[in-house]
Amino acid sequence: MNQLEPTNVAIALASVLFGPALAGVIGPYAVILIASTVGAAWALGRRDPSARLGAAGYFLRLNATALLITAGLSTLAGGWLGFEETNWMLAPIALLVGGIGDDWPRLARWVFERLGRILERRAGGDGGAT
Template sequence: MNQLDPVNVAVALASVIFGQALAGIIGPYAVILIASTVGAAWALGRRDPASKLNAVWYFLRLNTTAVLVTVSLASLAGRWMGHEDTTWLLAPIALIVGGVGDDWPRLGRWVFLRAGQVVERRTGGGDGGTS
């Protein structure tokens, strides 16, 4: 049964233009680029682009990052959730990668602090029982 999700639609459209052989590659990456561009537009709205060239560089940087990491992140997330087919995760993960924008270091610190709190709670406060 065919599912109507962004990746399948992109593959179908790409097959008309590029043929079936390339469509399976081009379609998913087209979805990644579109989703990360939308996310990057949201992220750009949170900052002053200063110039058109800076805005273009910002989009290029975020889109390249999304192209490089989205498939791996979707695969990891899919395995963690117990799914074999992870193509449906490409669009939301690329959207998040673009949407976070330049806030990745801040998000990383937040995740690290939250993980530390969870570990601290599970180990009983982290005092190690020494006095």
């Protein structure tokens, strides 16, 4: 724990409050929760003001999503990028998960369109152009 990054700081603080046995679990999830809350706040700012009445449910939904998928995404991204240690990626990924907000379906369509184009190019297709 020689790097000053959010996860290590959270683990150090959690070890003081909860002891070293729990700190390794509580610290990373505290970072995910804080980062996804900040991202959700940015996403909430993009919503229609009349829809902001359900802000607590919105934050709960985005934070729960981040708590469930951030560690896995961090591991996948770290493996793809060749990093052995991926704890430092928890905060930025959770921030993105929260910040995307209700735009997940639009993001998924965009990703699938890009993947389709890449696969089409690799297969030698011309996309219907004559």
